Amino acid sequence: MKIEITEHRGVKVFGLSGDIDMYSSPALRKELLSFVGKKAPLLFIDFREVSYIDSSGIATLVEGLRGMMSHGGKLKLLGIPERIVEIFSFSKLDKVFDICGTLDDAFKG
């Protein structure tokens, strides 16, 4: 997994690529919690290049979401491939996370 951090219209975007599993999720957790600590109001995570996610990755995202919510911030997930959306749906976390199609959609919501 790779994490590329960019900024669009003042909002940080974590662009993830590859597999997010027990091996790679600690690196994501470190970046995510470091960002959460800055108490920014908004964070986007771009999933377009993510090929796989397991429960370790989901747990990391839940942790990030809770961290953002703790200071009134928002975390939005965008561009999630269909087979990965299915994992969020099965876990009933599609109603918990703010899931958007594109970066533009994320700015509109």
Added chain:
Amino acid sequence: MPSHPKYLCIVREVTAKMGQMHGLGEEIVEQIRLAVDEACTNVIKYAYRGNADEQIVVRYRVDSERFEVVIEDSGIKADPLAIAGRKLGEVRPGGLGVHFIKRCFDVFEFDARKKIGNRLRLVRYLKERNEDRDNGT
């Protein structure tokens, strides 16, 4: 395979290939790949407590009626009665892996005869599932 998380990608690939070679549908292959990954992750986390120098043995037995995966370790014994996922939809980390395993395998059982470590047997019956699918149920 060694009990290091970096090898999980290999188990995923092998599992997916086994499913594809035996004609399982794309959606089922994805579910089985995730489930076997989760089972091996649990071995690393709970049976070996993160020790990356141990071994995990994964065996596949596939025929026209079933897709079976047997995962063995020599770590701390699991308590089958204590294995329960969290309620789906809860906003807290952890507890999802067992749901991912149980949703696609009809059998999830630990072999009580294994004295040291664990032998987890996962079976997905293919015939009934195919009939259900053909009947639209």
